[in-house]
Amino acid sequence: MKFLSCCLAVGFAFFLLSVASAADNDTPGWAPAAMLQVKRIGVVQVSPDGRQAAFTVRRAIIEEGKSEYLTHIWLADTKGEKFWQLTQGEKSCDEPQWSPDGNTIAFISKREGKANLWLIAVSGGEAKQLTKTPGDVSSFRWSPHGSTIAFTAIDPKTNAEKNSERDKNDARVVDEDIKRQRLYVVEVKESTETDERRQLTEGELNVAIDSARPGKAAFDWSPDGKTIAFAHTTTPQPDHWPSADLSLIDVASKKITTLLGTPAAEGSPRYSPSGDTIAFVGSDNPPTWAGRRRIYVLPATGGVPRALAETADDFGRYSELIGWTENGTELLYSEIQGLEWKLLAMPLNGPPRLISNGSGMSLSGAALNHSRTMVGFGFETSSQPVEAYVSSLKDWKAVAVSRVNRDLPTMAMPKTEAIHWKSGEFEIEGLLTYPLDYKPGTKYPLLVIAHGGPMGAFTRTCDASPGTYPVAAFAARGYCILRPNVRGSSGYGAKMRFANHKDWGGGDYRDLLAGVDHVIGLGVADGERMGIMGWSYGGFMTSWTITQTNRFKAASVGAGVTNLVSFTGTADIPSFLPDYFGGEFWDQPQLYEKHSAMFHVRGVKTPTLVQHGEKDERVPLSQGLEFYNALKRQGCPTKMVIYPRTPHGIEEPALLLDCMQRNLEWFDQHLRCK
DSSP: OOOOOOOHHHHHHHHHHHHHHHTTTTSSSOOOOTTTTTEEEEEEEEESSSSSSEEEEEEEEEEEEEEEEEEEEEEEEESSSSEEOOOOSSSSSEEEEEESSSSSEEEOOOSSSOOOOOOOOOOTOOEEEEOOOOEEEEEEEEEEESSSSEEEEOOOOOOHHHHHHTTTTOOOTSSSSOOOOOOEEOOOOOSSSOOOOOOOOOTOEEOBBBBTTTTTTTTEEOSSEEEEEEEEOOSSOOOGGOOOOOEEEETTOEEEEEEESSSSSSSEEEEEEEESEEEEEOOOOOOTTOOOEEEEEETOOOOOEEOOOTTTTSSSSSSSEEEEOTSSSSSEEEETTTTTEEEEEESSSSEEEOOOOTTTTTEEEEEETTTEEEEEEEEEEEESSEEEEESSSSOOOOOOOTTTTTTTTOOOOOOOEEEEETTTTTEEEEEEETTOOOOTTTEEEEEEOOOOOTTOOOOOOOOOOOOOOOOOHHHTTTOOEEEEEEESSSOOOOOHHHHTTTTTTTTHHHHHHHHHHHHHHOOOOEEEEEEEEEEEEHHHHHHHEEEEEEEEOOEEEEEEOOOOHHHHHHOOOOTTHHHHTTTTTTOOHHHHOOOOOOGOOOOOOSOEEEEEEESSSSSSSHHHHHHHHHOOOOTTOOOEEEEEOOOOOOOHHOOOOOOHHHHHHHHHHHOOOO
């Protein structure tokens, strides 16, 4: 089945629009079902010769018995004149990487069950499976000469474990028999009939996976192809990231040498073009969840690392180190600055400099090509969906090389602008989206969306992109929407990011209310018709807010932290809140109770929708159930929706559509009528 074949595209669009029409027949613009048609661009990789770019396109599929996302690899010429689809089929193909000679693209796919490495000629033809690992491949990187690929894969189940499962005698001991990520190499050759991978790491060493970076590989080849520098942790468990250290492995002998093993967390190693220096990202010491991160360099043979200049955000938690420039004098990185993701260069000596330009545009998925001459990335604005772009590093000029969202329904986009207000010692920034039919002098119902993290931040992503809270659909229904970057957010420096320590629901809550009052003062919002919502930490902010004030007439709590005590004992990151609150809850129970919505829930009257994933390990389902039952037992209007198979974020498009639609209906029910 060809991806984006004419009949499928038309049929899918007809399905979504028919759903939209049935559910939202009085909506003049974007509706949740139509928003699901917005495609996402993944990593954008420019070929070594700079003539072509490979990128992924992800789209939603909702058919009878099917609700999933399908990702395929596309190619484009870097002049922006044409683009075409490279991979086909009903299984996703992701994480494309060019071979050093530019003739082949390797990618990850589950075409034969497990996630494995595949190769496809750039000229086209059938893809060939390179690996047949029993555990899923998670990241990979070509060797400099293209003869070998290094990759990571999770430990498979043992025969004893499979037999125990078969016999229903598979009790699991917590924190024992942990499956770890291992580093392998495999030779690239014409015949792929046999899988001759070599395992390089073993024992209790877990090779780190950097999920925030294109390619996800927390390792790098030396220019001569003899050594791999890699980051590793004690286990793959998310709470163990502070244990990250750097080591070198000799590919031929498998001998491992410690490069850096300090109490800080080190990651993202990158060899310089000459091979004599390694750059990496280091945390503060000891590591903290919202802490500072710096770019360091040290000799490839080991030694004392040297910190480079601070970034604008003190290298915040969501910044990404991309790689070295061609001459080895600078390092490329991207980070949030205010409301935008930007691309910057960090010299070995001196302050960083901005590379990307284009005010109002937010960058994503930046990747450096093999020759270090060009960079690929996604670009989007509040009113324009993401597309693939490329630029030369010598002379920055962002060139659009895709138009995969050109066939979206022709519907008006709301106006979104940056606004600022004062709250205590901080100037707070946020995004204000106006109703689609906005008329100056008219006051509209206001919806406030709180972001997650709390180190997250709102940026200028497209308002029509699908998400748990459908901004464009809200605007089409006549709402104004405020998305504030309260204290604790990334993109505004370490002081701002640390300002909510021991104070969740304190200064951040005052920032949010100050933003609400500012929008009311602008004459845009009707202060008598306001709603609030948020997911994860945004869910905390929402649950907290309605225990402190009755100003909001409706709320939606998504995967919210509602009880700091029970959260710490059940989440997969038990060190998270002790870090933020300066100690364990048993040492200072009053502080945890003081900042928990559950301990202030008496008397809440705000009608509240609670949404939660059934398989959420980050914020367990019990957090939502506690809050829902407390509201229900007090007679507060409430409804709880549990999404099956769902972890911390909704991963199935049909369930996401349900989530968006329920939020729209909930606020319509409680705010649309005066």
